[in-house]
Amino acid sequence: MRFAYMLFAYKVPTVSRRNDRNRLEEQQFLASYDPSQFDRPSVTVDVVILTLRAGRLEVLLTQRKEHPFKGFWSLPGGFVGMQESLDEAAARVLRSKGGLEGVYLEQLYTFGAPQRDPRTRVISVAYYALVEPGRIQEREGNALFRVVVPWEGEAGGPVEVEGGRSRRHPLAFDHAEILGMAVRRIRGKLEYAPIGFELLPERFTLRQLQQVHETILGRKLNKDSFRRRMLASGRLEPTGELESGTGYRPAELYTFKKDRP
Amino acid sequence: MRFAYMLFAYKVPTVSRRNDRNRLEEQQFLASYDPSQFDRPSVTVDVVILTLRAGRLEVLLTQRKEHPFKGFWSLPGGFVGMQESLDEAAARVLRSKGGLEGVYLEQLYTFGAPQRDPRTRVISVAYYALVEPGRIQEREGNALFRVVVPWEGEAGGPVEVEGGRSRRHPLAFDHAEILGMAVRRIRGKLEYAPIGFELLPERFTLRQLQQVHETILGRKLNKDSFRRRMLASGRLEPTGELESGTGYRPAELYTFKKDRP
DNA sequence: AAGCATATATGCAAAACGCATATAAGTCAA
DNA sequence: TTGACTTATATGCGTTTTGCATATATGCTT
Incomplete structure (x- = not known):
């Protein structure tokens, strides 16, 4: 917020330096420019x-x-x-x-x-x-x-x-x-951006998300802390649905909440 | 530590695929390669x-x-x-x-x-x-x-x-x-790497370092928390000397401790 | 219906952090 | 030399975060 204010304080409509004469000169320069004179990678x-x-x-x-x-x-x-x-x-x-x-x-x-x-x-x-x-x-x-x-x-x-x-x-x-x-x-x-979702299907459980993080980081993460952090991040949308075919108690499926449309 | 072990477990002396015949073919290919056939930026x-x-x-x-x-x-x-x-x-x-x-x-x-x-x-x-x-x-x-x-x-x-x-x-x-x-x-x-030092002279005070961080981040930082974090980071070496010419109580000068020589 | 394995919730100690307060120390002016 | 001044440094404490342990809930299987 404060940043936005300072931005506008400095911003200026401008490009007034680019007057007509300058623009004409530039066009002449560009017309005579030969791009083939240098070696290029x-x-x-x-x-x-x-x-x-x-x-x-x-x-x-x-x-x-x-x-x-x-x-x-x-x-x-x-x-x-x-x-x-x-x-x-x-x-x-x-x-x-x-x-x-x-x-x-x-x-x-x-x-x-x-x-x-x-x-x-x-x-x-x-x-x-x-x-x-x-x-x-x-x-x-x-x-x-x-x-x-x-x-x-x-x-x-x-x-x-x-x-x-x-x-x-x-x-x-x-x-x-x-x-x-x-x-x-x-x-x-991974530690500051929500990119774990990119490697999961549309709907996923918290356990799946944690496994993605653990695979990428190469180490085990604390389950409770991970759940708390993810839920507190405000980027997970509970769908109300549960996973199926686990054999045991299924977990809730979540969706990644896209803040900016 | 654990990572280093896994690295060696997979590492392989190799490049055995690159046998003599393959190498000869490659030399012939390179001799006949014409780099000028494509447009380049x-x-x-x-x-x-x-x-x-x-x-x-x-x-x-x-x-x-x-x-x-x-x-x-x-x-x-x-x-x-x-x-x-x-x-x-x-x-x-x-x-x-x-x-x-x-x-x-x-x-x-x-x-x-x-x-x-x-x-x-x-x-x-x-x-x-x-x-x-x-x-x-x-x-x-x-x-x-x-x-x-x-x-x-x-x-x-x-x-x-x-x-x-x-x-x-x-x-x-x-x-x-x-x-x-x-x-x-x-x-x-700035939040995870020691780059504030790069903008300061060899010896500097904690206040100077904090001002650098505040300038870059564009916001005030908590003084005590900043001091604790910096001192706990183990990257600051106290010189025992004090700044001079401040007019008031001078602070101790620190040096950036280069971990890796 | 009972057992099971995991999901979810709660509690608590340790560490990190923000804030306030207290003390210390060098400089300057009289 | 002394005292006022201003910042440096140290200490304490409530709040938040994190790691760990425990307890309860739930859907599936047999």
């Missing part, structure tokens, strides 16, 4: 698509069919089109490679070590997505496979990935580093 | 250099001498060289435009809206730096000037900047958005 987006299964964190990867790193597992990604924003490029990758739309997607970090891609200079803007397990269908061909994310050290070291037959797969490029940063980011964000 | 770094003066947050800006946005204030920035990393590019901007070296510098976010620069497609990796006021000398020419950062709305709306004679200056490009995100980032980070 390629820019890609890579998306860390995270989901859960059986109490473990999983990431969706694809196996590279071409050089470099042929045969290695890698994050789905693609070049940024000249007419699309970074967010749009990430959403396009998510849609075209994972068949996913409307999921939680956020920029993570930009990786630009000069030799991270042996072909040419490639700068990669990394994103991470959180997807409810029910929305993922595994597909053949160029599509993505779910691979368990083992625990990485806090030091940010390389992350090896364990496949379906419990084989270890090193990742292509610097994707292990990107994956490690995604896990650290989501873990940190 | 330009990539720049822009640095939000933040400092404090008289209990206000300030940012170092330069006034544009060329189109586009000629005459507008803008963040110092530059193109990313083909052989330098993003961090190196940001450090270079900090050094060449601000004469600053060895200051706190961290990647903020990457901005890539297609029309953010009217010349051509420019993707900007934004960084922010925190600088102790004593290290900044204002310079003429192409150099930077300190400009007060007024309070921006939490919504991330445009940030206008107030100059020395209390004029308002709109910022070039999307730099207002970048500045707003930097302020939000540092504010959030």
